Amino acid sequence: MIKRQQFISEIIYLLEEEYGKNLPTRSYTATEELVSCILSQNSNDKITFPTFDKLRKEYPTWDNLLSAGYEKIYSIVKPVGLAPQKTANIIKCLQIIKTQTGDYELDFLKNMEPLHARRWLENLPGVGPKTATIVLTFGLGFDLIPVDTHIHRVSKRLHLIPQTMDANKAHDYLLEIIPDRYRFPLHQLLIVHGRNTCTARNPKCKECPIKELCPSTTV
Template sequence: MRHEEPHRNPKPETEKALRIHERLLAEYGDHPWHPRDPVATLVSTILSQNTNDVNRDRAFERLRARFPTWEAVRDAPLPELIEAIRPAGLAPTKGPRIQEALRRITDEQGRVSLDFLAEMPVEEARQWLLSLPGVGPKTAAIVLCFALGKPAFPVDTHVHRVARRLGLIPERTSREKAHELLEAIVPPQIYYPFHLNLIAHGRAVCHARAPRCDTCILRDECAYASSLPRLPAASLTLILIRHAETVANVEGRWVGWGDTGLTERGRAQVEATARRLAREVRDGAAIYTSPLPRARETAEGIGRALGLTPIPVENLREINFGDLDGVTLEEMRTRYPDLYARWRDKTDSEYTWPGGEKRADFFRRVAEACQEILSRHDRGTVIVVAHGGTVRACLAHLMPDKLGKWWEYSLDNCGITRLQIEDGTVRLLTLNDTSHLPEVKKEEL
């Protein structure tokens, strides 16, 4: 495989990539490069889109068995082609793409061959491939790297996930942008084996859900693993409670660091929650609370029933809405449409409230609060009284791969969420249990 010389003074990101590469080589082995038919690689990669390798290979084998040459594929009746590649899925879309690509190649080269790309500079060859129907950055990079031995780094789902978790590229990097960033930090001479071994690691260990971080050979290099909760080894029950109903809740206003006080109904919720926990909790170790008045009043009512004094933790505060503290959903939608549109993208960790707090900073400080609390206890029942956003952030930190999307958690005033932490693992027992509260109104935020 043709490549550039290694960097003499590599950047820190490149040094990290090289360390990871060496460990992956030891674990999964090397992968010497051998030339492949560029057209076969192109067609196979188009077939692989939105399906797995098994289905892709079945479709490719059926295609080659039915049509002996690429010219035959190009000129085949479309229904026959679609039937041949049906195992790959989306055959009515992929069939026309394959034929159109083969016709474009024929029109420009006079035959179905991509060998001419070998003589082009890599960027020129990449742009030529990208001009074909159904060819994106991954498909182009696979043809360049796998078939032609050119320095292009393909990024599929596994590579994208593992590279982001390792911190090789920023968490919110798109798959398209990841090609550019990884090509900049990974030495070209290891593109091929590094790509294949990242895929192997993604399949064997770094799963999309429930990755096996405890056995991962890259744990000390991994940004994702370092962000995971450090859990006590013994048995601990953690109860998370959102504060009781406030005036702002009734009015539908978003209140972060401000406060409007509990309603009479909210105080009744506190009493009902306190009575329930007094019956159920026999080993109360501590009760922690956000320092904001609505959470403290809720925690104090529960604490009296359990004989515990609430301990305020600054980082349990709700997110700081800044200049928009007190707005309603409708006011934000109509008065701040651009902010509203960005706020709706809950995956945008860089979203920042004007004059307030960045979403990523909020989740980071709540994770720190969780760790601070867990470090003090290894048994008994620990209660945390906070806010809707704070409880969601706690759950996202403690169970990042088990609960799904944090913004979908429904959390009512005084709803009880109970977690069992035992031998370093977390088990969800109840989520937003409101059986002790009649007619609890759902929060819209």
């Protein structure tokens, strides 16, 4: 275990040297994270963020949005794909949160253990481990690791997770092996590293700052 922690700490150190510390993050509330994540499923940031911004601009409160009704929400959500399902899920999620909490805030989740909070969110329609973990990490400050496509790929190449493990299972596995203090920086750094260097096709191993540590290096 100590050996693995040392490995992770060295990776963080080297990636911070390369990409910097405290990489920028967005500042959404937990409910905004939830809606934005539902929009982003099987879509990409270039379409998702403008769509989310338009939704917020047209309907500045969640009450406004629900009052607008399915058809109007659908017409804004359409560009991100899977619009019927996403529109229905956004409406249902907001209705459930309002019914259970009296407002649209998710701050009560801060009083729960991380995994209980995650399970609560996973019971909402259209919410899986990744969406729930993003909401808790970015919206409420939990020390968790959302596993997107970059984290999943780079974690496999670094042998942090088994080669056949899917992204959903990796959420629990990474929690077991990565201490709290390393989770947020590692998450941010592996995403940047996956986008810039350890790309899905033709990873740039020659210029990779962690090639000496990587069991999958091609150089």
